[in-house]
Amino acid sequence: MKKNAFYAQSGGVTSVINASASAVIIESKKYPEIGKVYAGKNGILGALREELIDTSKETKRFIEDLKFRPGGAFGSCRYKLKGIDENLKEYQRLIEVFKAHNIGYFFYNGGNDSADTALKVSQISNKLNYPLQCIAIPKTVDNDLAITDCCPGFGSVAKYVVTSTIEAALDVESMSESSTKVFILEVMGRHTGWIAGSSILAKESHPGAPHIILLPEIKFNQQKFLKKVKETVVKNGFCVIVASEGIKNSKGKFIAESSMKDAFGHNQLGGVAPMLGDLINQKLKLKNHWAVADYLQRSATHISSDVDRKHAYEVGKKAVQYALKGMNGTMPIIKRTNNHPYRWKVVPASLTKIANVEKKLPSSFVSKDGFGLTNKAKVYFKPLIGGKISIPNKIIYQSGKMQMVPKKLKPWNESV
């Protein structure tokens, strides 16, 4: 019997989440078992509110172009369904809406929260005897899902961060003699250092930067940090720092949730980078600049990774195929089969192993002093940004010879 499909986007969007949407819609058209694909307006809220977008009314061009559209094309939401015992009614409502619209396939595009929801919906549909194939499609810039080698959305952020680190390093380096000595780039990643860590690839194009990477997996030690900054500036003349938004102090508290107060006594909402900048300013008296990329990094379609987009498309496609094979409570995940040349395939994994699990950066990826990453990490990250950094002519920014003309005069007394 022909059944419709329901597709919803969940949580923070990525620059390739719509590639997965595109794949689900295009792949579904190939099978007579699937009727229409309805997209939830604003994610799962669309199902609860019975706000279903009929994707069959969109043009073919629109669906194709989704591959290159940042944001969540049908709207996403931050809405975590409660446990079944706490709020059975929400789950019943979902099943009720699915029933009313003859929906037999549920594709939920999100992170580990969404994997949990998809798993619960699959369980409740069993219990209520309503046949439903529940497939979670992986998506998160944080790259913190278990089992899968990587998460669609991550590779593009990594490429953005690597490119920005190289470019800003060349900028601060050229100004450091008389002006800014330290540049801090704050990146996303929540509790894990995958995004910050990926900036290590900048070293392949720039001999020095980033000099310091701050990871949430390593407790922030102010004294050790300041010492490293100072040493780096003394040695190189400048210092580039990539800091994860999720770094924590020795008490496990987020640095960004600090005791900064404004003139009215309000708590000033974080920003790790401005805090570190202020610290370096106060303690080391070093002029610094900082950037907080925020949404720019996860929506930067203009510099997204082709590999990442292919991952996102393929997991969407496989989600449909798995559903048709009768799989349930499943996630199509990415399995790496070779590093160089990069080869990968999509295989199914059980949501029970993925739901609510957060995958940290492995300790083998972190350098001894905690401020850098190992070669093993580089090997992991490299293919995900698409194999190359999209800077014109693929220039590797080596220095020129910079041969100095022999002096003919006595030194200039700058204090004159």
Next chain:
Amino acid sequence: MKKNAFYAQSGGVTSVINASASAVIIESKKYPEIGKVYAGKNGILGALREELIDTSKETKRFIEDLKFRPGGAFGSCRYKLKGIDENLKEYQRLIEVFKAHNIGYFFYNGGNDSADTALKVSQISNKLNYPLQCIAIPKTVDNDLAITDCCPGFGSVAKYVVTSTIEAALDVESMSESSTKVFILEVMGRHTGWIAGSSILAKESHPGAPHIILLPEIKFNQQKFLKKVKETVVKNGFCVIVASEGIKNSKGKFIAESSMKDAFGHNQLGGVAPMLGDLINQKLKLKNHWAVADYLQRSATHISSDVDRKHAYEVGKKAVQYALKGMNGTMPIIKRTNNHPYRWKVVPASLTKIANVEKKLPSSFVSKDGFGLTNKAKVYFKPLIGGKISIPNKIIYQSGKMQMVPKKLKPWNESV
């Protein structure tokens, strides 16, 4: 008689400043009158310290590739020469170094400060009877130089800001139902709103964003601003703000130099975006995100404007030609001859009209309510970003039909 040339980079670098350097070096090779091109290590400091980089020792490839290299390849500096009366010795030292190395051409690549320096050096060389052709080559992301239609460096930042605004707008829009309502992007520009203003071009790809542009030319009115934010969120569900770092309050004070204090009572160094975010949070209770692009915007070679790079190259080339024609105290500037299709040429202008003059955004560019820009402004900005926004497939992000499936159930009671 064969004379050497001296080239120096000054002030904040851009993603195309090295295209001007490349042009000076390549063009100089064509003329037997010019010997070697020496680049100042770290700008004018290189001349004062007699630290001259012999560019003839670099490979042809290195000089060619400079066109695509962000930062200042030979080092730049923030070092403003004092007035001649205050510090004649500095100017004498420059002439002394030029004399010692047979330098007859001085190319100074910078903004209005550098134009002033080039002018003074030209005057002092006259006075000291040392023949020297002084040519200032325009460069500033701020786009605030007088006489010239635009400044090399600006078009690329504009392209970065426009692209980032579109991408982030699609991101926040898709999350706004249940999460972030307001996104703030802080951009450079110092005392002028050229960079912030250029974000108006985002509207050509995104129907709404940016909803509010904050310009230094318009005094920041907190009440009016908050009213506009609220209205925008009520009407559209979300609000995208592009704020210039240089916005000032009614007393003419920079907003970013505010009375923010940290837990130790230190003044917290600005960031307009976090301040506005905090304001919106406190007064309107609207969840917001903010980004501060800082150096990323001015070093983003990966998304630089071809037109901008051509401008930068051409002014470098013309600088050499002007010097050989015996011009002095001159700047090659860009003259727009047609908007659509965009046509331009480089012509000489006297430094006396450019030195220390700051060109503000004309009032005819600012919309009535002060939060937007006019069509006249769009016509001005459009060709400078290269005519197009480099997003794959040149997609214009229009919405889909988003046709809703008719409901079959009674409304869902979200409070259950």
